[in-house]
Amino acid sequence: MQGDTIREQQAQLEEQRQTIRELTTPVLQVWDRILALPIVGGLDTARTQEMNEALLQKIVETGSEIVILDITGVPVIDSAVARHLLETVAAARLLGAEVLLVGLSTHTALTLVHLGLDLGGVTTRLTMAKGLELAFARLGLRVVADGVAPPSGDGSVA
Helix, strand or coil, X not given: CHHHHHHHHHHHHHHHHHHHHHHHCCCEEEECCEEEEEEECCCCHHHHHHHHHHHHHHHHHHCCCEEEEEEEECCCCCHHXXXXXXXXXXXHHHCCCEEEEEXXXXXXXXXXXXXXXXXXXXXXXXXXXXXXXXXXXXXXXXXXXXXXXXXXXXXXXX
16 A cells, blocks of 8 residues: 555656656747747756757647757856757757747856857847747748727727
8 A cells, every 4th residue: 555655656756856847947839930948947958858859849840940048047157057058959950950049148248258158149139039030031931000099098999
């Protein structure tokens, strides 16, 4: 009896761990052929490996051509984190996806320059919105207003 309870608890714990992994590395399909990977928190080797596996699997599943890698939520960029990001870029490229790195702060940009890492082949944009704009342009897509005004916010309909 107790062995069954322990096995059930272990199974539940593993399920919870899997859920946490999925939440910490969400790969979002934001548009046809466009994925986004918002990274929040620090990156270490184990997390990068899980993140890369999830990203690569999603690229293959969706046939995505562009990945927007959002590092807005990464608190510290050091040489190890930068290497992990470059690994992600390289892996996605091997599957035919272009990677756009967005969410760089001035501090992050200066740190990457001081680290001397070669980011010459990495396309960057300041924000997720600018990354989406570029992704749409690269895929020949455009957003067109439908002429309908959004609600005014006061409960009335325009």
